[in-house]
Amino acid sequence: MTWSLIAKDVDGSIGVIVASKFFACGAVVPYVDAETAVATQAFCNPLWGTEGRLRLSVGEASTGVLTDFVRRDRGQAIRQAHMMDKYGEFAAHTGSECIDWAGHLLGVKHSVAGNMLAGPDVIEATSAAYLAGADLPFAARLIGAMQAGEAAGGDKRGRQAAGLVIHRGQPHAWLDLRVDDHADPLNELSRLWDVAQERFVHFANAMPDRARFSGTPTRHQIDEEIAMAEARRKAEGRGSRSHAVEFG
Template structure:
């Protein structure tokens, strides 16, 4: 039903999970991301693999140990697929024997990709290798570029419907969490949402409180100045806002 990518940004330590599928609201079903680790539970997904798995990974268990235990206990294991990243940056992946072809996964040093009901292995390979190659892109754009490459390689063999991206920057709460639940071109719509987020939201997110800085930066002057600079740059480059927001009548 799905292909997804988990990665850790070597520059910032941010953790990202991005997913696309011909399945409604995959961005709500598949990702479980925390301050230090992540789980993607997919195929005939078991949500407890995500919730329990993330809790144990955040507590320091290894990805392989957690995954082995989840697989062992689940009588539906043959229809499950998951990949995990633990708090030490280690990865593990599992594709059950009954996952619908094509189904498989690929693990690297800094990222992993898994998918099922795909047109073929090229989808996983293109996603994996594009993420590896696009080191100059900002982390969210690098994740999106990788998934777009997987889509060009064939993607979900049933078509397109939904996508989602979750990024944590060392906190239990997300820095960015966006979903497209039902759309003819969900990855393109996810990129539009990211462009809109860049106008104001991402500036606000940088000022959000954290566990280390409980009050964050509540100074609106600095925030509005950063937003104004970004707006001036966008206008100078001739880029129109992609937001659908409306002003008061």
């Protein structure tokens, strides 16, 4: 099941995005922190994610960590994983018993891996679209890359779920979106990103972090940014894509 993309943006942000014909793939595939990322998939072993993220975060190299996991795990033939260490180096493993088509592609600032795909065009199109989207906001670039992979065939079984996690140099996520059961999960993820830009990202930008323990402790600036974003959206003729219902 599944294909995923790990990438590091020019501003240092780290993102993992995943799509699959498998329920709640966004809950089991991505493991991300301030400087590192792991995507564990196929017959995923969550310890490759939890232990991997910990070891990468203290400076172990991705190649060494992954080699050790393959050596220790008797189920490695049915596992697939790719990861990025704190130095920005990528490593990947596609087990010999992962269901065709299965494989991975390592770039300079990103990696793509997938199994049970329509063919190698899926990861190639995902990678090419990511590289071509450098002028886009990071989240939109990740989503667009996966949509290109889906257009190339995606998961050969169909569509069900997707997830996107982005960290901006903090141990907590800046953005964490999931679509667990949907007929068109990547387009739904795109809608959620649009809705997040209405209010959520302004709160996320103001949240405390390790350099600013109090963050933005008053509402004025946040409310002002939300109002400005709404005004821009209306000026561009775009309505809200939220499904929320207000009472009162």
